[in-house]
Amino acid sequence: MASIRDAMGVALDLAHEAAEAGEVPVGALVLDGDGVVIGRGRNRREVDGNPLAHAEVMAMGEAAASRKGAVSRKGAECISEVSGSRESAERVSEDAVSWKSTGHMTEVGEVSAAHNGSGLSTGAKNAWNLADCTLVVTLEPCPMCAGAALQAHVGRIVFGAWDAKLGACGSVWDIPRDPHVGARPEVIGGVRESECAQLLTEFSL
Numbered sequence: 602m603a604s605i606r607d608a609m610g611v612a613l614d615l616a617h618e619a620a621e622a623g624e625v626p627v628g629a630l631v632l633d634g635d636g637v638v639i640g641r642g643r644n645r646r647e648v649d650g651n652p653l654a655h656a657e658v659m660a661m662g663e664a665a666a667s668r669k670g671a672v673s674r675k676g677a678e679c680i681s682e683v684s685g686s687r688e689s690a691e692r693v694s695e696d697a698v699s700w701k702s703t704g705h706m707t708e709v710g711e712v713s714a715a716h717n718g719s720g721l722s723t724g725a726k727n728a729w730n731l732a733d734c735t736l737v738v739t740l741e742p743c744p745m746c747a748g749a750a751l752q753a754h755v756g757r758i759v760f761g762a763w764d765a766k767l768g769a770c771g772s773v774w775d776i777p778r779d780p781h782v783g784a785r786p787e788v789i790g791g792v793r794e795s796e797c798a799q800l801l802t803e804f805s806l
Contacts (some may be wrong), residue, residue: 605759608632608737609793611641612761615656616739616800619643626800629656631664631755634733640664657738657746661731661753669728692717730793731755739797741768741790750786759785761797 609632615628624644631640642659646652723730735757736742736750742760750758758770758777769776770788777786 605735605737605789605792608636608638608735609759609761610738611638612656612737612739613793613796613800615641615643616797619645619656620800620804623647626804627738629655629660629738629746631660631731632735632737633664638732639667653745655746656741657736658741658756660738660748661736661755664731664734665729671792678683696745721788723788729753735759740764740801741770741772743767744769744774744776747774751777751782751784754784755786759789759792761791761793763790763794763798 603744612628612630615630616626617628619628620626622643622645624647626644628636628641629642630642635641640660640663642656642661642663644656645654645659648654671739673724730753734755736755737745737759739761741762741764742750743764744767747758759768763772765772771778771790776782777788
């Protein structure tokens, strides 16, 4: 991804898709530590009949699932490589037991979990941990989504339009930087603000 502005452009595209589906036009995505998009989401409350289906929650869920899936696929490839003999099959079984008993990422063939910049593992066991990631969303997260970002340990939150009614990243509340909360993600607001705000204004007319 070239820049945060470019990332917000992708989120805006997702917000337009939400509007076309009759949803409040909010789009979000998650970038990993290398700036690669690993999760996308848009509001889906009406489509899914789910009050929790906010863009940020959808994007973070997809990001975690993509990481877990990547580790699972790599493990399956290693199992396939060593499955040609009885001895290898026995080794696979032993490694699987070892992995379950120790809780460490020791899949067949010493498949190690990828590590992010903060040294945290992104293996299947903690694929939900997005500490090296950036959440990009067109509208300032509400209390639910700000809380979800904290639960996912998101390292940085970037948003476009400020929300004077339910904003929870500096407007009405400032949940990510609440002194009672252990994790404190970096928060950047107002990226391509006018474009994000205009889309919401047009939808409400």
